[in-house]
Amino acid sequence: LWFSSTRRRNPPGNLPPGPLNLPVIGCLHKLGSLPHISLHKLSKRYGDVMHLKLGSVSTVIISSERAAREIFKRHGLEFASRAPLICGKYFENDYNGLVFSQYTPEVKLYRKLINTHLLSPTKLKVYDGIRREEQCRLARSLSYERGNPVLLRQKLHNMNMNVITYMLFGKRFCGHHKNTANVDEFVQAIVETVRLAGVFNVSDYIPGIRWLDVQGLEKKYKQLMDRINRHLLSILRDRQEDPPVFTSDEPMAFIDVLISMGEKLSNTTKITLLLDILLGAVDTSALSLEWAMAELLRHPAEFSRARSQIDAIVGKEKLVDESDIAKLPYVEAIAKETMRLRSVAPLALPKIVQGGPIELDGYTLLDGTVIYISSYSIGLDERFWKDPLEFRPQRFIDLPDIDVFGQNFNLLPFGTGRRVCPGAKLGFDAVQMGIATLVQGFDWKLDGDLDDPAKLNMDQTFGLVCQKSQPLVAIPIPRLDSHVY
Numbered sequence: 249l250w251f252s253s254t255r256r257r258n259p260p261g262n263l264p265p266g267p268l269n270l271p272v273i274g275c276l277h278k279l280g281s282l283p284h285i286s287l288h289k290l291s292k293r294y295g296d297v298m299h300l301k302l303g304s305v306s307t308v309i310i311s312s313e314r315a316a317r318e319i320f321k322r323h324g325l326e327f328a329s330r331a332p333l334i335c336g337k338y339f340e341n342d343y344n345g346l347v348f349s350q351y352t353p354e355v356k357l358y359r360k361l362i363n364t365h366l367l368s369p370t371k372l373k374v375y376d377g378i379r380r381e382e383q384c385r386l387a388r389s390l391s392y393e394r395g396n397p398v399l400l401r402q403k404l405h406n407m408n409m410n411v412i413t414y415m416l417f418g419k420r421f422c423g424h425h426k427n428t429a430n431v432d433e434f435v436q437a438i439v440e441t442v443r444l445a446g447v448f449n450v451s452d453y454i455p456g457i458r459w460l461d462v463q464g465l466e467k468k469y470k471q472l473m474d475r476i477n478r479h480l481l482s483i484l485r486d487r488q489e490d491p492p493v494f495t496s497d498e499p500m501a502f503i504d505v506l507i508s509m510g511e512k513l514s515n516t517t518k519i520t521l522l523l524d525i526l527l528g529a530v531d532t533s534a535l536s537l538e539w540a541m542a543e544l545l546r547h548p549a550e551f552s553r554a555r556s557q558i559d560a561i562v563g564k565e566k567l568v569d570e571s572d573i574a575k576l577p578y579v580e581a582i583a584k585e586t587m588r589l590r591s592v593a594p595l596a597l598p599k600i601v602q603g604g605p606i607e608l609d610g611y612t613l614l615d616g617t618v619i620y621i622s623s624y625s626i627g628l629d630e631r632f633w634k635d636p637l638e639f640r641p642q643r644f645i646d647l648p649d650i651d652v653f654g655q656n657f658n659l660l661p662f663g664t665g666r667r668v669c670p671g672a673k674l675g676f677d678a679v680q681m682g683i684a685t686l687v688q689g690f691d692w693k694l695d696g697d698l699d700d701p702a703k704l705n706m707d708q709t710f711g712l713v714c715q716k717s718q719p720l721v722a723i724p725i726p727r728l729d730s731h732v733y
């Protein structure tokens with residue numbers, strides 16, 4: 249058994265090679281607590297296009313730039329639908345939204361709506377004031393913390409949450425004195441939804457035992473969504489009954505755009521789309537930024553290099569702003585290097601083959617096969633990246649044409665193809681601005697008695713968004729004149 253499970257096998261039906269599948273569980277036991285790392289190790293043995301069964305679900309893992317390019321350049325449409333996860337049924341009110349849904353005409357329409365009315369360059373410009381205010385609030389609140397340990401994740405989360413809730417609802421949801429307990433409860437429910445969506449649900453892979461709900465997950469999904477739907481519906485109805493007067497200070501928020509579509513969209517779809525965007529936006533940017541800071545604190549020489557460039561270009565008399573970012577290539581390189589090495593979505597979201605069969609590398613992928621694109625393996629591929637485990641932003645100065653937006657298949661932190669992240673520009677800019685602000689505004693010390701910053705614990709926890717297992721706690725020491733913050 250050991251021999252047959254470890255040697256390279258060519259399974260029947262012209263499937264790609266992969267490890268031996270056990271009855272009932274297939275290869276579920278091989279995933280462990282960090283599936284992206286386990287799959288990466290298996291792909292080294294079985295190849296860039298690897299097949300395994302997760303329970304009864306036929307699954308293919310794509311681990312190279314070449315295979316990912318082949319799929320999306322030649323078969324984009326066949327790889328545009330999501331695998332129908334059980335959590336998606338609940339979190340999208342019966343697949344009434346975007347993130348977990350198949351590629352239907354409705355999903356195309358929702359993406360168009362979001363791209364045009366929430367995330368287009370014109371719309372992003374309308375909201376540059378709110379991003380600036382939140383950046384200044386972050387810098388000011390850190391300056392008040394002078395010399396005290398700070399849980400950075402919480403502050404970054406609040407900043408991103410406020411930017412996105414302002415764009416969606418015309419209001420900040422975090423740390424606002426007028427907020428009610430309801431709003432705090434809602435924010436907690438969103439955080440909990442992201443957490444639960446990342447918990448591996450065994451019933452997705454062994455559907456025969458779904459009725460048992462052995463992990464108690466479906467019960468939790470339902471309770472959570474009852475709370476979230478109630479809250480979102482009440483915001484929606486209030487706004488429908490009492491619409492604001494729009495001015496240049498009070499632009500149309502995305503909820504108003506959805507309301508203006510009247511009955512073309514049901515209220516269920518409206519609230520589901522709002523939730524989708526919250527799920528996509530909030531933790532991804534904040535946790536990427538936390539990873540970037542952890543890497544910079546472990547690599548003081550990289551921190552100093554970024555600092556020198558910011559001081560030379562921006563100076564010390566004002567906080568860095570978005571118009572400076574294009575002049576700070578080292579900050580951009582740090583953001584890219586963080587996303588290569590510490591991708592928060594290392595397997596993106598699973599897709600499913602539809603309209604197949606598809607031929608890939610001489611193998612046949614049948615309809616219904618679940619596909620994971622491992623941006624983790626692609627980012628660590630020694631065939632392209634020298635010393636891939638090293639944090640070395642300079643590599644992106646040497647390769648300036650590699651961008652993160654899904655066109656270059658060597659770096660796919662936002663996915664690619666028809667389901668590429670629609671918030672990539674907003675998310676990437678948030679990470680760059682965050683790095684620039686924290687490096688320009690503060691000297692940092694690590695909390696505790698860590699004698700060598702290189703020993704900072706970088707363990708990770710897998711989920712819908714992969715995060716540092718131990719949140720980063722660091723001590724800010726403001727270095728600019730107080731009037732700058």
Ligand code: HEM
Nearest residue numbers: 346347528529532533593596597662663664667669671675
């Ligand atoms: C650093 C920040 C972010 C990262 C790393 C990230 C990453 C991703 C990834 C990997 C996907 C799946 C793509 C695929 O399947 O090919 C995705 C989807 C998505 N993201 Fe992001 N994202 C970020 C920020 C944002 C922001 C700011 C928003 C909204 C304002 C957003 C909204 C979404 C939505 C709605 C989807 C689902 C798209 C679909 O299914 O068609 N994301 N994101």
